[in-house]
Amino acid sequence: MKQQYSQKTFEKILFHNYMYLIITVVLLVSTSSAIIDAANTLSNEKQNMYESLKQAQININNHTKMIEDYLTLTQADSELQNEIKELNIHPSMTLLTKSNETLFSVDLFKKNLDSVQIFAYNLHDFLPPFSASAQYSNALFSADSVVFETWFQHTLDAGGETYWFVDKDTFKKPTLCAARIFYDVNNVSRQLGVIKANVTIEKLIRPLGSISFGEKGYALIEADGQLLHPYKEIPKIIEDSLPDHEDRITVTHILVEFPVITEGWNVIGIVSNWGLYRSTLQDLLLILLVFTFSILLAAMLSRKNSRKISLPVHRLCLQMQKMEPAEDLVVQNCIEINLLYNTYNGMLVKNEELIKSREETLLKFKQAEIAALQSQMNPHFIYNTLESISALIALEKNEHAVMMISGLDKFLRSSLNNGNNFITLEKEIEQVSSYIQIQKLRYSDRVEMYLDIPSPLPDYKIIKLILQPLVENSIMHGFKDLNATGRITITVKETGQCLYLLVADNGWGSDIEMLNYLVRCGTLYKEDNVNFYCIQNVYLRLQNCYGDHADLTYEENADGGVTAVIRIDKEVL
Numbered sequence: 001m002k003q004q005y006s007q008k009t010f011e012k013i014l015f016h017n018y019m020y021l022i023i024t025v026v027l028l029v030s031t032s033s034a035i036i037d038a039a040n041t042l043s044n045e046k047q048n049m050y051e052s053l054k055q056a057q058i059n060i061n062n063h064t065k066m067i068e069d070y071l072t073l074t075q076a077d078s079e080l081q082n083e084i085k086e087l088n089i090h091p092s093m094t095l096l097t098k099s100n101e102t103l104f105s106v107d108l109f110k111k112n113l114d115s116v117q118i119f120a121y122n123l124h125d126f127l128p129p130f131s132a133s134a135q136y137s138n139a140l141f142s143a144d145s146v147v148f149e150t151w152f153q154h155t156l157d158a159g160g161e162t163y164w165f166v167d168k169d170t171f172k173k174p175t176l177c178a179a180r181i182f183y184d185v186n187n188v189s190r191q192l193g194v195i196k197a198n199v200t201i202e203k204l205i206r207p208l209g210s211i212s213f214g215e216k217g218y219a220l221i222e223a224d225g226q227l228l229h230p231y232k233e234i235p236k237i238i239e240d241s242l243p244d245h246e247d248r249i250t251v252t253h254i255l256v257e258f259p260v261i262t263e264g265w266n267v268i269g270i271v272s273n274w275g276l277y278r279s280t281l282q283d284l285l286l287i288l289l290v291f292t293f294s295i296l297l298a299a300m301l302s303r304k305n306s307r308k309i310s311l312p313v314h315r316l317c318l319q320m321q322k323m324e325p326a327e328d329l330v331v332q333n334c335i336e337i338n339l340l341y342n343t344y345n346g347m348l349v350k351n352e353e354l355i356k357s358r359e360e361t362l363l364k365f366k367q368a369e370i371a372a373l374q375s376q377m378n379p380h381f382i383y384n385t386l387e388s389i390s391a392l393i394a395l396e397k398n399e400h401a402v403m404m405i406s407g408l409d410k411f412l413r414s415s416l417n418n419g420n421n422f423i424t425l426e427k428e429i430e431q432v433s434s435y436i437q438i439q440k441l442r443y444s445d446r447v448e449m450y451l452d453i454p455s456p457l458p459d460y461k462i463i464k465l466i467l468q469p470l471v472e473n474s475i476m477h478g479f480k481d482l483n484a485t486g487r488i489t490i491t492v493k494e495t496g497q498c499l500y501l502l503v504a505d506n507g508w509g510s511d512i513e514m515l516n517y518l519v520r521c522g523t524l525y526k527e528d529n530v531n532f533y534c535i536q537n538v539y540l541r542l543q544n545c546y547g548d549h550a551d552l553t554y555e556e557n558a559d560g561g562v563t564a565v566i567r568i569d570k571e572v573l
Contacts, residue, residue, distance in 0.1 A: 020301045027294035027544050035287055050256055051212045053269040056219060057258040062555060064178070064261050068113045068162055071180050074116075074195060081185055084120055084140070084192050087127070113197050114175070118182060119143040119152070120193035135198075143193050153181040155194050164262045166201065166223050174201040174223050174228065176261075208267070222257075223265045294409050312337045317507045382408075388442045404441045410434040421545075423464040425457045425492065432467045432490060439475055445485075447475060452491040460573045463545045469534035470503040470564045478507025478561060497570055504563040512562065515554045536563070546572050 074080065118140045128134075129145030146152045155163040160181050168174045178197045184190040205228055208219040219289055221228040257266040385408050390403035411434040423431075429451065436449040449471075471488055479486035484506075491502040519539045535552070542550040549569040554562050 005380060023301075026290060027297075030040055031287060031290060031294065032555050046254065047270060049254070049269055053219065053256055053258055053267060056207055056211055057260050057267050060204065060221070060260045060267060063112065063199075063204060064164075066407055067178050067199065070113065071162065071178060071195055075180070076185060077186065081192070084118070084182075085184070087120070087140075088122060112199065114203070116195070116197045117141055118193055118195045119146055120182070121191065132170055134314055135172075146194075151177065151196075152194060154327075155181060155196075162262075164265070166226060166228065167198075168418070171198070171200075175199065176204050177199055204228075211269070219267065219269050221260065221265065221267050223261075274463060312341075313385055320367070382412075385438055385442075388438075392441075400441055407434045407437040407441070411438065422461040424459070428462060428464065428467055429453065429457070429490070429492075432464075432471055435468050435471060436488070443475075443486075447479070447486045447488065450487065450489045452489060454492065457492065458494060458499065460570075462499075462501075462568065463541055466541065466566060467501060468537050469538050470566075473534045473564075474503065474505035474507060474562075477510070478505045480508070482507060494570070499568045499570055499573060501566040501568075502563055504557060504561065506557070506559070506561040509556060509561055510554070512554055512556045515562070519552055519554065538566075542566070542568075 037513040075143075089280065115136045115138050117130065117134075117137070119130065119142065120140055121143050127140055130141040131145070134141070143152075151165050151167070153164065154165070157163075158180070162178050162180045165177050165179075166174055166176050175198050179194055181191055182193045182195045184192055205221055208221070211219040254271055256269045259265065260267045385404065389401050389404050389408075392398070392404065411431060433449065436447060439447045467490065471490075474488055475486065487506045489502075489504045491500075491504070493500050493502075515535075519535050521536060539552045544550055546568060549572045551567045553565050555565060557563055
């Protein structure tokens, strides 16, 4: 008993697949939500970076504010002011010692500075000059010893504002220096000198070393293009990206900066994107696992259900490619596909009947057409030959008449070929030779034939009467009114894939483009009593017999005349 199956419509099958697709989309949306959550986590990491650098900015500015306060307190110290003024009038070592003690007794200096110097204007040259050996000395020096220093000039140009700079030459370690004009508090237009406070960069930027963000984040100070940082070295890729940091977020790094100390100075934080992403790596891995599982699950379900639809159609396509019936294929669950199979089988039967009928009709048509074309080749030639024989007999040239009759006999026998349309190359050459022999008798040996053929000839069979019309065309048109002997050369050659038959003459030549056009002209062409039917006949018979695997073209010879070239692919011979 035949088993019964519960069939479903094609619409229901598609509906189920749409459901699976929706489930997959939901999973993808869930995954996207998880990725957004990871992005928020990453944003928090960036916010922590901003806050850390902001706190570092505050700490550094507080430190430098204390230095500013010390300079202000020192300048406002009336006792120190009076002692420096007195030194200008009555210089003495006792007074100088007292001034130094007054200057460096401030607790603020002890906490925040490494050294401080006052460079006073001294008309009596009593104060000692400043030198590199006195870099860490806390004392008063003569302003004349540093008046030509760049920093001194910039301090004067600042006009009472603090001039900040980094000294890498005078001190053993890079040192931050703050210099300001030392005014007389009782007469602000009078300058008593310049006060300069010094603190090592290491002490100033020490808080930056405790800042961390990401695994490869760095905090440093940029001072007028100079990098100040608490690290022995930083990666070159980061150092190269700092001079031009207009883009705060690049492909590889995130850069944040806050101004500190003075104009052109910034505290900078830079961290690689990878360093930040590492902090969310666990979440991303979990998301990736969920995403991968969702994709695999969706792929499995989609494949399983799509095969229910695609496999029967695929099998039908295979049968259609083979043009074979699909009667043995059974589809259990789709009414429409079963109907498609049945329709295809019915169509295939009708199609086979039509193809068979068409092939039979086409074969009969081609045979009739070839026979008709061949039958049209001989009559005018036979008439001309018989007239020539009659003339020879009348002139009592019986020997020539016999030779012409013999040549005509051979030619006609070859043309008939026992009713076969195909002939060997050897027979075709013999037929052309018979034709030339007749023409030599007609034109009193003014026609010569030369053969350039291999020995032995290739054992191919070709359609008969394709060389004789080309030779006839050369004699009738190429040699017309020619004063010299007409020479016809027949060449047979072959390449790896093609057989070539060439008929060359030394006649008047012709317009090659027009000749090739006339070859392919579908109808008889006749102009000024010049009939090109011979070559058109050859081309049509080649096309009917071989199709696109054969062709006839004309070429112009370098020494005059034309060459007819027949090409036939070996695969159809």
